[in-house]
Amino acid sequence: MTSLSILVIDDDQSQREVLSGFMKKKGYNIFTSDSGEDGLKIIKKNYVDLVITDFKMPGINGLEVLQKVKDINPEIAVMIITAFGTIKDSVQAMKNGAWDYLSKPIDLDELEFKLEKLSNYKKLLKENESLRSRLAEESIESDIVYKSSEMEEVINMIARVSQSNASVFIMGESGTGKEMVARAIHGSSPRSQNPFVPVNCAAIPETLFESEFFGHEKGAFTGSQKMHKGHFEISDGGTLFLDEVADIPLNFQVKLLRALQEKEFQRLGSSQRIKADIRIISATNQDIKDKVKNDQFRSDLFFRLNVIPITIPPLRERKDDIPLLVNHFIEKYSRQNGVQFDHITTKAMDNLMRYSFPGNVRELENLIERAVILCRNSHISCEDIALKNTQELCDNIDQGLEARVANLEKKMIIKALEKSNYVKTEAAAKLKISERVIRYKIKKYNIET
Ligand SMILES: Nc1ncnc2c1ncn2[C@@H]1O[C@H](COP(=O)(O)OP(=O)(O)OP(=O)(O)O)[C@@H](O)[C@H]1O
Ligand SMILES: [Mg+2]
Structure with missing residues (x-):
């Protein structure tokens, strides 16, 4: 825990020096100022935990400093120094939101005790905050x-x-x-x-x-x-x-x-x-x-x-998420439907990675749900995943023409093969290419047959 940063505002130079010297020795970070106006400027520029201000000063007084500090940052604690016997001022300061007060002549032991109390309180606040944000992160991550x-x-x-x-x-x-x-x-x-x-x-x-x-x-x-x-x-x-x-x-x-x-x-x-x-x-x-x-x-x-x-x-701009989402949804819908799958084939995953998902995660979720329900094997493969491909292929031009055309060519061959029950001569005829060419392309694109 870093030690408190404290600003001392007092028009009385000797009092300022006694206080700041004492607190510096105790390891606190100290700023000083001889007027409320200058003190406020320091607060706007620096991180401060505590302001110790004299009550009576030329220019704005301690109560006004308190008010303005609270306007700038309500989390800064303010301690007001009041003259001997002016208990009314101390009460007023506390009512206006001061954290504590000190009365003159200042008892340095008392000051030290109060600073320790504030340090402990700030430490607790910090611990609480980090606990809260850790809990928050954990609950987000689970969903x-x-x-x-x-x-x-x-x-x-x-x-x-x-x-x-x-x-x-x-x-x-x-x-x-x-x-x-x-x-x-x-x-x-x-x-x-x-x-x-x-x-x-x-x-x-x-x-x-x-x-x-x-x-x-x-x-x-x-x-x-x-x-x-x-x-x-x-x-x-x-x-x-x-x-x-x-x-x-x-x-x-x-x-x-x-x-x-x-x-x-x-x-x-x-x-x-x-x-x-x-x-x-x-x-x-x-x-x-x-x-x-x-x-x-x-x-x-x-x-x-x-x-x-x-x-x-959109999902197509964060493709790293696709494999995790695919597995997450396979698990979710397997559980819901009381079925179990070993895996999804690499080819099917490849196809998903290349697809542009105009309907984003919801489309991916629906695809997987359908595949889980319709699939008859122990693993999910390309046939189980029906991608809307034609229009989509033309929408995404970032991959460059060659890769895009190759992708389309591959998909057309797969479709033709599916439609001809994987009889290559038939698929080749559908595509109006020779059998030699289709064999070559099947090998080139590593198509499952
Ligand atoms: N990162 C993610 N992890 C897990 N599930 C997700 C993720 N993103 C979206 N989903 C799931 O995808 C589906 C769609 O999400 P959601 O309804 O929040 O989208 P939306 O942007 O509000 O969609 P719309 O614009 O159509 O209303 C939901 O079933 C949601 O659970
Ligand atoms: Mg919505």
């Missing part, structure tokens, strides 16, 4: 399967943001795991014991947004026979997940923004304002910035929602 550095960044981000209340905006193509990440943030946050409320904004009819989100009183409109709590009320204390957030209609965007700013809302048909303590996580697979540019999404609402952006890269 989200990954190996790539791209996903590692996402995981680190989850651990960092889960302790705060800041709004998170998750972007990523369909099936990349946006909801999974949102749940992981909630699950490792201090709100985890309270509800996680996912709302698919694309599924709500335009006229119902207000009552869905804010709820309504009995009889608020035709058909409202019962009082109904909205998503805001249900997620109080927890996390509200605005899925497909780009689909919120403009007229409701205004109302949502106001409720988020005021942290208050009203049920339809009621004038009572209800307080809501909600953490918001939003997600979309659309180009939200484009929607903002085209005035289809309010920029003020977007800024409010997008305090911490997290982008989940």
Whole structure:
């Protein structure tokens, strides 16, 4: 544990020197300043655990220093030095959030004792914090399967943001795991014991947004026979997940923004304002910035929602994750279906590694689920995995033309072989090539026959 960093603010030079000299000898890191104003500048530039400030000084006094320090960083402890016999000042300081006080003449033993107490407290805080973030990381890791550095960044981000209340905006193509990440943030946050409320904004009819989100009183409109709590009320204390957030209609965007700013809302048909303590996580697979540019999404609402952006890269840009995900899903669906598989053939895995997964992890999951159910051997091979190949082959140009064409050629040969029950002459005829050529290519591409 590094020792405390302490700032001493006192206009009395000799007192400043006595205090700082004593604490330096005890191994603390010391800054000094002869006025509150200068002291605050030091705090803005340096890491400080404790401010020891005189109460009475020219310029701003100790109480004002206390207030300003708390504004800058509420975690900095403040100790106020009061004159002999002015117990009222000490009480006032404690009421305003001082950590402790010292009265003149200063008893150095007493000071040392108080500093040790603060050191121990800070040490405990640190241990707690690291324990909490370790626990958070562990629980995330048990759900989200990954190996790539791209996903590692996402995981680190989850651990960092889960302790705060800041709004998170998750972007990523369909099936990349946006909801999974949102749940992981909630699950490792201090709100985890309270509800996680996912709302698919694309599924709500335009006229119902207000009552869905804010709820309504009995009889608020035709058909409202019962009082109904909205998503805001249900997620109080927890996390509200605005899925497909780009689909919120403009007229409701205004109302949502106001409720988020005021942290208050009203049920339809009621004038009572209800307080809501909600953490918001939003997600979309659309180009939200484009929607903002085209005035289809309010920029003020977007800024409010997008305090911490997290982008989940598509699966084709983090292929390192594919083998782990494949094995994870084989295990999951084997367990669910009461079957057992030894392995997946290298060729089948190769094919998966080359595929571009327009539907990302969800597509991979569905492929494996289907293969596990339909496969009749003890291992999963290419035939069990049906990849949508043609259009996809042309979409991804990063591999270069030659590799891409070779890939297509290989896939066409496999398909022709499958369709002709692996009779090579027949497959060659289908492809309008000679038998010699098909034999050559089967060897070249190492195709299972
Ligand atoms: N890294 C991962 N590890 C394990 N499972 C994952 C991972 N990423 C996604 N999944 C699984 O893939 C499926 C899709 O994930 P999710 O629903 O979170 O995606 P999404 O981005 O919200 O998709 P959409 O845009 O279609 O709503 C889920 O079943 C989820 O459990
Ligand atoms: Mg989703």
